[in-house]
Structures are given as structure tokens and as C-alpha cells.
Amino acid sequence: MTIEPLQITVETLFPNGIAHYAAGGLLIGLGVTVIYAATGIIAGASTFLESTWSYVSSVSRFNTPKYLTSRDWRVVFTVGIVAGAAAYALTLGAGGWTTDVQLWRLFVGGVLVGVGTRVGKGCTSGHGVCGVGSGSNTSFVNVATFLAFAIGTAQLVAALGVSP
């Protein structure tokens, strides 16, 4: 009597199961750990956007020592992310795919993500994984904020009938 409703609830909350989500999350943390243990660097994904601009832009914000000294390894880290995902697609992922989400959503969303992660000092990996893993109150506040706004936005867009 008590087991059946629980199963229904779990299947409703996690229609695709949880194993690959949890395993993927553990690997994301492991990737951060490998770099941290060897170099002391806490790698996030979004600083790459700013540090890479320093190669071509003379805007002072991009040419601070923080970005100039980290831009090379951030490129290598990002190349690794692309290659690692390709390795997944070619093995367990059983080939590639493309998204159906409309291009204007990707573009406008991308611009806002670019502004927001840089103004807010991090993204889902920087704050969400590394910052939360550090027990940082700043990161807890940032994550709660972006989750609330993302949920509100996604629900609003869906309510307006925009799909996908």
C-alpha cells in the first residue's frame, strides 16, 4: 500500500531515471578534482568567455593579469570539454544529435548567459558545483537566484506557447 504510491512519485519526478544524471554529475566533479589536485586550480567554464577575448581585444577588463595568466589553460580545458563530450557521443551516447530549440532562444539566451555569468562571478559549474562544494554563501545565493529566474523564465516561455 505504501510502496506503490512512492514508486509512482519517483517515476513522475524522474521519468528518465537518475543513474546517468548522477554518474554524469560525479564525472563533472571528478574532472574538477583532477585539475585541483594537480594544480590547485578550481576550474569553472564561464571565465573562458572573458579570458579568450584578451587574445583579440584591448579592452582593459579582459587584459587583467587574472585573465592573461589563465587564458591558455582555459582554452585547453575547453578543448578537453569538447573532446570529452565527443568521446561520450561516439561511445555511450550512440552518435550525435542537434537541438530543436529555436535559434532566437539560443542566441538571446546565450547573450544573457554571457552577461550574467560574468557579472555574477560564475556559472553552473563555477558557482553550482565548485562554489557549492566549497560551502560558499555567495555561491548558494547565486545558485538560488539563477534557479528561481530560470524556472520562472522557462515556465513563462512555455505558458506563452513557445516550443521548443
Added chain:
Amino acid sequence: MSDRSPAFYGVVLLGGLIFGFGLGLSQMARPEVVLDFLQFEDFGLLFVMGGGAVVTAVSFAVVPRLFDRAPLTGDTFTRRLKSFDRNVVIGGSVFGVGWGLSGICPGAAYASVGIGNYPILVAIGGMFIGAYAQGYWRSYRQRTDATVSPAD
């Protein structure tokens, strides 16, 4: 590239490979899955961020006890503790709207390229434009307003 050792870049590459494989496996590189999460249709992504954060929490606690300094750089081990100011909330809000609209965040977007999802390049282009715009604006403000607090 610079004066850092090949081993340094090798480890960063290896970490990126694992990180990217994890983003693929976790399905975060798929905007539709993120949007399903945000619309409360599949809460699996809680295990992605949660799983990642648990691993980093253990690492940040254990690694500094194993080594005094990082083997490849000699740097000390720290935690990711950024100062809090209103930018954290403003940036988080803007990021949240962008994430909720597109279903994509920086690391997941790079991973998505590796999966062959070429339309995601539009989102990455947008991210670079957004990052440039805020950098240009901050530099402009710093030039024109000497009293502005230093950027983080």
C-alpha cells in the same frame, strides 16, 4: 603557449575530457533536458549539480590534507569563496533568465559542440557577445568613474 610544463596542460586537458564526458552523460548538454527540468517535468538535473558538488566538496576537504602544495604548480589549495555583493544577485538573475530561455550554460554549451550540435554555436556566439558587452561596459565605467569599486 607559455612557460607552463606539458604535464600542466596534460592534466588540464584530462580534467576537461572527464568534465566534458560527464556533461554529455548527464544530458546537461541537451537544452531540451534542461528546459524539462526547469518546467518540473524531470528533476534528474538535481543529481547532476548535486553529484558534482558532493565530489568537489570531498576533494576540497581531502586534497589539502594529502599535499601541502599542488604538485604541478606549487600553489596552495584554496576554496572557491567569492566575495558577495549585489553583482552576485544581478548577474545570477540575468544568467537565470538566459538559462531559462535557452536551456544552455557555458560548460554544457562547449560539450554540446562536441556532440555535434552545431546550432549551439549560435548560443556560444551570443555568450561571447554578452561577455564582451559587460567587459566593455565595465572598462568604460572604470575609465569614467574613478570612484567605482574595483572589479572582482
